[in-house]
Amino acid sequence: MKQSLLFVPTLKEAPKDAEVKSHKLMARAGLIKQTSAGVYTYLPLAHRVIRNIETIIREELDKRGCSEMLMPALQPRDLWDESGRWDLYGPELMRLKDRKERDFCLGPTHEEIVTHAVRDYINSYKKLPLALYQIQTKFRDEMRPRFGLMRGREFIMKDLYTFHENQEDLDRWYQSMKEAYTEIFRRSGLETRIVSSDTGQIGGDEADEFMVMSEVGEDTISYCMSCSYAANQEFSGLSDGDVCPKCGGTIRTAKGIEVGNIFKLGTKYSESMNALFTSREGKREPVIMGCYGIGISRTLMASVEQHSTEDALVWPKELTPFDLHVVPVNYRDDALIEKVDGLVRSLEKDYRVLLDDRDERAGVKFKDADLIGVPYRMVIGKDFSNGKIEFLNRYNDHKEVLDLEDLAETLKSLNI
RNA sequence: CGGGACGUGGCGUAGCUUGGUAGCGCGUUUGGCUGGGGGCCAAAAGGUCGCAGGUUCAAAUCCUGUCGUCCCGACCA
Structure with a gap:
């Protein structure tokens, strides 16, 4: 979505x-x-x-x-x-x-x-x-x-x-x-x-x-x-x-x-x-x-x-409106858009995915993502071209850089 | 329903005491610069100041009434 x-x-x-x-x-x-x-x-x-x-x-x-x-x-x-x-x-x-x-x-x-x-x-x-x-x-x-x-x-x-x-x-x-x-x-x-x-x-x-x-x-x-x-x-x-x-x-x-x-x-x-x-x-x-x-x-x-603080929310697993929040820091150039959309399409086979497709600055997107409170946030940034994304687990606040190849495995292990 | 507070562009607010062109931040639009934690510059659009009546040359501002919203209390499968 x-x-x-x-x-x-x-x-x-x-x-x-x-x-x-x-x-x-x-x-x-x-x-x-x-x-x-x-x-x-x-x-x-x-x-x-x-x-x-x-x-x-x-x-x-x-x-x-x-x-x-x-x-x-x-x-x-x-x-x-x-x-x-x-x-x-x-x-x-x-x-x-x-x-x-x-x-x-x-x-x-x-x-x-x-x-x-x-x-x-x-x-x-x-x-x-x-x-x-x-x-x-x-x-x-x-x-x-x-x-x-x-x-x-x-x-x-x-x-x-x-x-x-x-x-x-x-x-x-x-x-x-x-x-x-x-x-x-x-x-x-x-x-x-x-x-x-x-x-x-x-x-x-x-x-x-x-x-x-x-x-x-x-x-x-x-x-x-x-x-x-x-x-x-x-x-x-x-x-x-x-x-x-x-x-x-x-x-x-x-x-x-x-x-x-x-x-x-x-x-x-x-x-x-x-x-x-x-x-x-x-x-x-x-x-x-x-x-x-x-x-x-x-x-x-x-x-x-x-499940909230003053400016952030984390939805419990069974209530969350989406499983994954994909946040491309840059969603402008056509080649990148196509690549991101492809990733989202593949994720959508197994998960409910929210894609921040807006042409907003990173800060705006991050603040909104904190408010929206989807438990797992995937930031697509500079390293995307090298096959890497940043993965945030809001339940334990753990952030890591993942190879796209490992993504499916990681998601599976989270039992979303 | 008793007590208190507040109604001013989408959101947050200043102005009200002491009446005289309605201002600011955010958001929005356009252009440019930018591009990993709510950006910068420039231009622009957007407001019956909750509503009604009154006072006055003149009311967001004063008076009366009314409606709405919030908080405390009482109340509540």
């Missing part, structure tokens, strides 16, 4: 609205462009990363028996009246009317819709379990959007809903999804911590959150220094120095960004919305539900926060 065609509007200075590191960097690296408070355009580089996150999610969920579908963002009031949430949700719910003055909202979550979608079908235990998910834009009219993609009014989310005939089956799936999430975040290169949480407004009886530890996080986590105990402070009430309820160790607190959560919903929606099935005993019972979310745009932001 030629950089000149990709639309990567890098900036020397961050817009003054950007306050936290990841937000500044995302704006400077040409990843996002703010449209209004808490609403962003994801530019091509960010979009590529988002697609990579989505791919990981799809693989891990599909592998465990979940099915992807797509539900409407535009949701009629009737369903929200059924669950009772039209009145309960408050101003965070984006409400609107159609031309016939009928009430709608833009979905902040999809319990109502998914329950409506399956309730006629799930009439027997034989149809259970079922696990349905979607990746979609969600809307919440937040009182205060914050820190770029951290808390938006419009954001990309994966939401999954499971349906079960009994508690044991829900427990089994909950555990399986917990493992899926652990794997999803591991593959995304994010260090997360699982913390117990309150089940909040949505109702239910057990919940865990996946937290990326970070200074800019909005949640405070209480965790034990001696055992694995960790809980959202909102829920645990434990503060710095308190005694761990599990092992008696010392509690510490830290800030975290919630990138995912899993909930045992129970029968809150199936009861109110009449999603009943006939059990093995021949009784009509409300189906037992679980719901599981991942904030995809927030995960993107958390990744940048975790």
